Amino acid sequence: MRLRRDAILRWARRHPLAVDAVLAAALGLWFLLEAAPETEDGLARFAIVAGLTAPLALRRRAPLVVFGAMSLVAFLQWLFLSAEYNAGLALIVAFYAVAAHEPRRWGVAAAAAILELGVLLAAIKYWGDALLSGFVVLSALVVAAGALGVYMRTRRQHVAALQERADQLERERDQQARLATAAERARIAREMHDVVAHNLSVMIALADGARLTAAQDPSKAERAMGAVSSTGREALEEMRRLLGVLRDDEQADALLAPQPGIAALDGLLEQVRGAGLATRLTRTGTPAPVGPGTQLALYRLVQEALTNTLKHARGASSAEVRLHYGAGDLSLEVIDDGAPAAAPARNGGHGLAGMRERAAAYGGDVEAGPRRDGGWRVRARIPLVAEGPAR
Numbered sequence: 001m002r003l004r005r006d007a008i009l010r011w012a013r014r015h016p017l018a019v020d021a022v023l024a025a026a027l028g029l030w031f032l033l034e035a036a037p038e039t040e041d042g043l044a045r046f047a048i049v050a051g052l053t054a055p056l057a058l059r060r061r062a063p064l065v066v067f068g069a070m071s072l073v074a075f076l077q078w079l080f081l082s083a084e085y086n087a088g089l090a091l092i093v094a095f096y097a098v099a100a101h102e103p104r105r106w107g108v109a110a111a112a113a114i115l116e117l118g119v120l121l122a123a124i125k126y127w128g129d130a131l132l133s134g135f136v137v138l139s140a141l142v143v144a145a146g147a148l149g150v151y152m153r154t155r156r157q158h159v160a161a162l163q164e165r166a167d168q169l170e171r172e173r174d175q176q177a178r179l180a181t182a183a184e185r186a187r188i189a190r191e192m193h194d195v196v197a198h199n200l201s202v203m204i205a206l207a208d209g210a211r212l213t214a215a216q217d218p219s220k221a222e223r224a225m226g227a228v229s230s231t232g233r234e235a236l237e238e239m240r241r242l243l244g245v246l247r248d249d250e251q252a253d254a255l256l257a258p259q260p261g262i263a264a265l266d267g268l269l270e271q272v273r274g275a276g277l278a279t280r281l282t283r284t285g286t287p288a289p290v291g292p293g294t295q296l297a298l299y300r301l302v303q304e305a306l307t308n309t310l311k312h313a314r315g316a317s318s319a320e321v322r323l324h325y326g327a328g329d330l331s332l333e334v335i336d337d338g339a340p341a342a343a344p345a346r347n348g349g350h351g352l353a354g355m356r357e358r359a360a361a362y363g364g365d366v367e368a369g370p371r372r373d374g375g376w377r378v379r380a381r382i383p384l385v386a387e388g389p390a391r
Contacts, residue, residue, distance in 0.1 A: 021057040027090055028053035048077050052090045059097035064107050067094040071114055078121055091115060092145045099149025115142050184354040203231050237385060261295030265302060272306050278318040285325030288384055297358045298332055304355050305334035305378040313338025313376060332380040335371065
């Protein structure tokens with residue numbers, strides 16, 4: 001039944017003209033059956049009912065025109081016919097349409113004044129001794145119809161404003177997400193540029209040295225060329241990871257600075273401890289060579305996770321960073337013992353998107369969420385490839 005009702009409502013919203021036509025036909029049939037046959041002949045009765053109900057099919061498209069036409073028919077009925085037809089009550093429906101769909105306030109006021117005049121004339125002619133009670137009853141119907149129409153129009157405008165605001169917020173959210181992604185990619189590109197530029201500089205220096213010493217010390221030149229080969233492979237791997245990352249050319253001349261790696265985690269944790277959060281670093285597994293780019297990504301992941309703990313974890317007193325060298329990959333876990341301020345604040349911000357961008361640039365992934373026993377956990381896994389020794 002609920003599904004059927006919802007389907008009917010959706011159909012009604014898509015076909016308002018058909019709904020109004022059905023309403024007009026139903027009211028016309030009701031008024032024809034209700035009218036007393038002995039009061040007037042059938043043709044007059046049909047003409048009056050048709051004039052007071054048929055225009056309702058267009059009540060949403062031209063509410064004032066419909067109301068004016070029906071008011072004229074009602075006035076002709078009052079002027080020339082002695083019998084009262086309840087079809088005149090259709091004017092209440094027309095007035096509701098004016099109040100609900102007419103944007104001009106003067107139109108609503110004019111319709112109310114005309115309808116009240118018609119109520120007074122009808123009470124005088126048809127209600128006899130019950131003039132006052134008839135006028136009060138009919139006026140109450142007018143007020144109720146007008147108030148309901150104004151309420152529906154206000155509600156419809158409010159819903160439309162909310163929908164427009166929701167659409168605007170959705171567009172702004174998508175735009176902010178795109179800007180955040182572009183900014184994070186630009187930061188990754190700048191950091192990777194430093195690493196690749198350093199490797200190329202080393203290769204040039206080694207090649208120059210090998211060229212100068214090739215004649216005097218061939219073994220030394222051979223070792224230098226081996227170092228060139230190793231450094232070149234590392235630079236090539238970094239360049240492959242860099243593909244697809246957009247570069248912010250407007251900031252290409254930004255000052256370059258040495259980039260932190262795994263060895264700098266101790267200093268990072270000291271800073272966090274200085275901020276009041278007891279933090280420790282645990283290393284497990286057999287250390288393996290890790291390229292500078294991967295080290296930088298891990299450092300940034302730890303930095304962002306601990307920053308989120310300081311900013312969002314209520315009552316956090318300690319945190320732990322776990323670094324595990326596995327078989328072919330490097331696992332990172334950052335946990336704290338605080339209660340998150342709000343899940344959306346930690347899940348829906350740009351920080352987590354940036355962490356995922358960093359990990360994805362090296363073929364890794366990031367997961368974040370609350371722990372069962374309280375606190376927050378950030379997990380990351382980055383595969384290790386054949387790179388030069390960690391620095």
